[in-house]
Amino acid sequence: MKYINFGEESSLAPDEFFMKEALKEANKALEQDEVPIGAVIVCQGRIIGRGHNLTERLNDVTAHAEMQAFTAAADYLGGKYLKDCTLYVTMEPCVMCAGASYWTQISRVVFGAHDPQRGFTTIKQKILHPKTEFIGGVQGEVCGELVRDFFRSKRSKT
Numbered sequence: 265m266k267y268i269n270f271g272e273e274s275s276l277a278p279d280e281f282f283m284k285e286a287l288k289e290a291n292k293a294l295e296q297d298e299v300p301i302g303a304v305i306v307c308q309g310r311i312i313g314r315g316h317n318l319t320e321r322l323n324d325v326t327a328h329a330e331m332q333a334f335t336a337a338a339d340y341l342g343g344k345y346l347k348d349c350t351l352y353v354t355m356e357p358c359v360m361c362a363g364a365s366y367w368t369q370i371s372r373v374v375f376g377a378h379d380p381q382r383g384f385t386t387i388k389q390k391i392l393h394p395k396t397e398f399i400g401g402v403q404g405e406v407c408g409e410l411v412r413d414f415f416r417s418k419r420s421k422t
Contacts, residue, residue, distance in 0.1 A: 303329040305337035313337030330361035354407040356383030376407025
């Protein structure tokens with residue numbers, strides 16, 4: 265796994281910089297004909313976990329980008345809790361992934377595109393850990409367009 269530190273040389277704000285890293289993961293999913301969603305987990309300015317959708321490849325409906333990144337980050341840290349970490353994901357997490365983030369006790373969730381059909385913010389219950397902060401819409405148009413283009417392409421082939 266390649267680890268990247270966010271350095272002062274970057275002209276981007278940290279959230280934008282790391283969302284671009286999550287977009288790189290989404291493009292890996294796209295190359296594998298998976299729904300193009302990517303995620304990275306950052307601790308102290310360093311990427312410690314990466315993931316992209318692998319649901320088709322693994323034939324596993326739970327193999328979402330966030331779940332892959334949680335596993336990689338926990339393995340890196342040697343423990344299941346991701347306190348003082350931030351999840352960057354290109355699409356608003358679903359209820360399953362938001363619930364998993366609760367159990368990791370991750371400090372922040374930053375997502376790109378909103379998912380008005382399946383995103384965790386569409387339900388009335390609070391799913392994230394009470395201490396978890398979240399922000400949506402970072403690079404939202406770019407992240408959303410990647411997924412929209414993927415599904416347009418799928419529909420045009422049928």
